[in-house]
Amino acid sequence: MNETPPSPDTSEAQLSALPPLGRSRQIMDALARYIEQRNLQPGDRLPPERDLTAALKVGRSSIREAVSQLSALGIVEARIGSGTYLLRKISADTVYMPLSVSADGLAEALLMTLEVRRGIEIEASIAAARRRTDEDILRMRDALEEMERTHHREGGSGKADFAFHMSIYDAAHNPLFRQLLEQMRDILDRFWERPFDRNDFAARSFPYHRTLFDAICAGDAEAAAEETRKILDVVEEDIRNMRP
Structure with missing residues (x-):
């Protein structure tokens, strides 16, 4: 060597x-x-x-x-x-x-991405609930609190939201989750770029991030999956309701 x-x-x-x-x-x-x-x-x-x-x-x-x-x-x-x-x-x-999609407008591209994101994020949350360590919990808590501060200050959470979800991926202790995220980075970034020029995009999902964190900390894989679904359901509803 x-x-x-x-x-x-x-x-x-x-x-x-x-x-x-x-x-x-x-x-x-x-x-x-x-x-x-x-x-x-x-x-x-x-x-x-x-x-x-x-x-x-x-x-x-x-x-x-x-x-x-x-x-x-x-x-x-x-x-x-x-x-x-x-x-x-x-x-x-x-x-x-980098993965790419061909779609008629931002809404269609985001909905395509969301279908893939559902599977990855739900499985990552389940794995995190089963494998998280004390150090993982501290990192997730720090990321969540930064996301909450950003949300209260700016009305949205943007990159802080992304960082929180990344901390869950890391707590899953499966490097493929992060590698898949890197492959999708160019697409997923669009979720954190004020879609439709709305600061309140997916803001209704904000409380579920805390309950997701609580479920992972408790080691409750079923609850972690359910809270993740709630977050993604809000995202899908806002995509459909906010598109031109």
Whole structure:
């Protein structure tokens, strides 16, 4: 196992500055090309964060977000004090294949997504109720309280809602839930972008997030599934009622 990055070679792959839009996806693609062209193997270390920042001309937060997404996909592992290591070989064609839908308008796209989201979120809630640890409960509580603060302050909860659901995925202790979410990121993000320009989109589901959390904490898988269904039922009703 190599403990240092491959030495620079101008005849091989190089990293170059990226344009300003879609940074996270571009960083992932750039790293995938670099890994493929350098023929890095599982166990090899990627260039350090400061080198990636300088080479790609992006901020550290963008690098960290991309590495976090690659980590969620099981491609790399960030080890504190050591660096980021490749777990499995990838190429620019396999690193991230975003799912897409073809639909007549936002409402139809959201309804399609919701059908898939129902199965994933209900199963994740059931698994979380069965497997959550004390540490998971603390993380879910922190995410829920931030969501509640955001909701009371802004009328909606946006990314804080997303973070709470992510904490449930993590409490399920099945990495495929998070990997599936990463594959659907481009679509699911539309649930947290003020659909139909309404701050109150799915606001009626707000109380059920607390009852969902309580069910998971109690280890009640059946109740966790039911509370998740209530949340998703509200989302579906609002999609149908708010669409033009």
